[in-house]
Amino acid sequence: MRKLLLWLVMVAVMVAAILGGTAAFLYNRTGEDALPQEPVQFGDITLESNGWDWTVPVLGDKVTKTYESPTNLTVQKLGTFTDTIPQLTLPAWVTSATVQITAPDGTAWSGDKSSCNTYTYAQNGDYQIIVTAYHNDADAPGDPAGWYAYRAGFTMAMNPKVTLSTERAAQGSIVAIQLSGILDGEPSVESDLGTVWFRKTSSGYMGYLPVTYNAEGGDHTLHLTCGTLEKDITLTVTRTMYDTQAVPVEEDVGGGEEFRNAIWPLYTTGSSAKLWNGRFEAPSAGAVTMEYGTTQMVDGQRSGQATGLTYDAPDGETVTAPQAGNVVFAGTLTLTGGTVVIDHGCGVKSYLYGLETVDVERGQSVSTGDPLGTAGTTHNLIYELRIGSKSTDPQIALNGNSGLQFRESE
Numbered sequence: 326m327r328k329l330l331l332w333l334v335m336v337a338v339m340v341a342a343i344l345g346g347t348a349a350f351l352y353n354r355t356g357e358d359a360l361p362q363e364p365v366q367f368g369d370i371t372l373e374s375n376g377w378d379w380t381v382p383v384l385g386d387k388v389t390k391t392y393e394s395p396t397n398l399t400v401q402k403l404g405t406f407t408d409t410i411p412q413l414t415l416p417a418w419v420t421s422a423t424v425q426i427t428a429p430d431g432t433a434w435s436g437d438k439s440s441c442n443t444y445t446y447a448q449n450g451d452y453q454i455i456v457t458a459y460h461n462d463a464d465a466p467g468d469p470a471g472w473y474a475y476r477a478g479f480t481m482a483m484n485p486k487v488t489l490s491t492e493r494a495a496q497g498s499i500v501a502i503q504l505s506g507i508l509d510g511e512p513s514v515e516s517d518l519g520t521v522w523f524r525k526t527s528s529g530y531m532g533y534l535p536v537t538y539n540a541e542g543g544d545h546t547l548h549l550t551c552g553t554l555e556k557d558i559t560l561t562v563t564r565t566m567y568d569t570q571a572v573p574v575e576e577d578v579g580g581g582e583e584f585r586n587a588i589w590p591l592y593t594t595g596s597s598a599k600l601w602n603g604r605f606e607a608p609s610a611g612a613v614t615m616e617y618g619t620t621q622m623v624d625g626q627r628s629g630q631a632t633g634l635t636y637d638a639p640d641g642e643t644v645t646a647p648q649a650g651n652v653v654f655a656g657t658l659t660l661t662g663g664t665v666v667i668d669h670g671c672g673v674k675s676y677l678y679g680l681e682t683v684d685v686e687r688g689q690s691v692s693t694g695d696p697l698g699t700a701g702t703t704h705n706l707i708y709e710l711r712i713g714s715k716s717t718d719p720q721i722a723l724n725g726n727s728g729l730q731f732r733e734s735e
Contacts, residue, residue, distance in 0.1 A: 382467055546559060595674065610638075
C-alpha cells in the first residue's frame with residue numbers, strides 16, 4: 326500500500342513538473358508578437374501607441390502573461406492636412422474604441438468605433454486626437470485582451486473647395502456640386518435652373534442640380550452660400566437636339582386637379598439622405614417609344630415636350646423599381662392611371678405612370694428591381710426622373726453617367 330501511495334506521489338510530482346515545465350516554456354515563448362500587430366491609422370498615417378495593457382493566454386485562462394506600459398503625454402506629430410479630411414482607420418482586431426478630438430478653440434468631441442469618422446471640422450488650426458483601441462472578443466477566448474492608446478496632433482488647413490461634376494451640362498442632365506474643406510455652415514445655391522438638395526459627406530457636402538429639357542442655353546450663375554463662404558460659379562448649359570414626333574389627340578379625361586393635389590406636394594418634400602446606389606435600371610424591358618425631351622406634335626401643331634421615357638411595355642409585364650428608395654405615393658389617378666412615386670433622397674424621385682395594377686404601398690421601402698405592379702393597355706408606361714419639380718432625362722441615369730453617380734463613395 327505504501328509503495329502504491331509512493332508511486333502515485335511520484336507520478337503526481339512528475340505530472341506537475343511536466344505541466345510546470347510546459348507552462349514555463351510556453352510563458353517564455355509568448356512574446357509581444359502575440360499582441361495585435363495591424364496598425365491603427367489616421368489620415369493614412371500609422372499611429373504610434375503611447376501606452377498599452379494586454380493579457381495574453383498561455384494555458385487557457387489558468388496561466389496568462391501581461392504586457393503593460395502606462396500612457397504618457399507624448400504627442401505624435403502628424404503634420405498638416407490641406408486636401409482631404411483625415412479618416413481614422415481601425416483594423417479588424419479592434420472590437421471597440423473611444424475617440425476624442427479637441428479643436429483649436431478647446432472644444433472636445435467624443436465618439437466610438439461606429440461614429441469615429443463623423444466629426445465635422447468647423448475651423449482650421451491645430452487639433453489633437455486621442456484614441457483607445459480595445460480587443461475583448463468573448464467568442465475567441467484564446468485571443469489577447471486589452472488595449473492600445475494613441476495621442477497625436479495635426480493641423481487642418483483646408484480652404485473650401487467647390488467642384489462640379491461638369492462645367493458644361495446638356496439639357497436633361499444632372500450636375501453634382503461637391504463642397505469640401507473646412508465649412509462653417511450648411512450650403513445653399515441660388516440658381517434659375519432649379520433647387521439643389523445637399524447631403525452631408527465625409528469631406529463636406531454633395532448637392533444635385535437639375536438641368537431640364539427647356540433650360541436656356543448659355544452661361545448660368547450658381548450663387549453658393551455656406552456660412553461665411555459666398556461664391557459665384559458659372560455653369561454652361563448646352564442645347565440638346567430633341568426629336569419631333571406626331572402624337573394623336575388625347576381625350577380630355579379630366580383629373581388635372583386631382584393630379585396636382587396628389588403629385589405636386591411631393592416636389593418639395595422628401596428624405597435628405599442618399600438612398601440610391603449606382604446605375605439606375607429601366608422599369609420595363611419594353612422598347613422606348615418616346616425619348617425624353619421629344620417635341621410632341623398634334624395635327625402639325627406643337628403640343629409640348631416629353632418629360633420622361635415612354636415604354637412599349639407588354640400587357641401584364643412586371644414594372645420594377647429603377648433604384649432603391651421609399652414609396653411616397655402609390656395609387657390610381659384619373660389622369661395617369663396606376664401611379665407610383667419613389668423617393669431616392671436628396672430631392673431625387675422616380676415617377677412611374679400608366680400601371681395597370683399597383684402592388685406597393687405608401688411608406689414601403691423598395692430595392693432596385695423590386696416589383697411595383699404590372700403594365701397594361703389602358704395607359705402608356707411613362708418613367709420620369711425629377712429633382713424637385715424639374716424633370717431630367719432618365720436615360721442618362723440608366724446609362725450610369727449622370728451627376729447622381731459622381732463620386733458616390735463620398
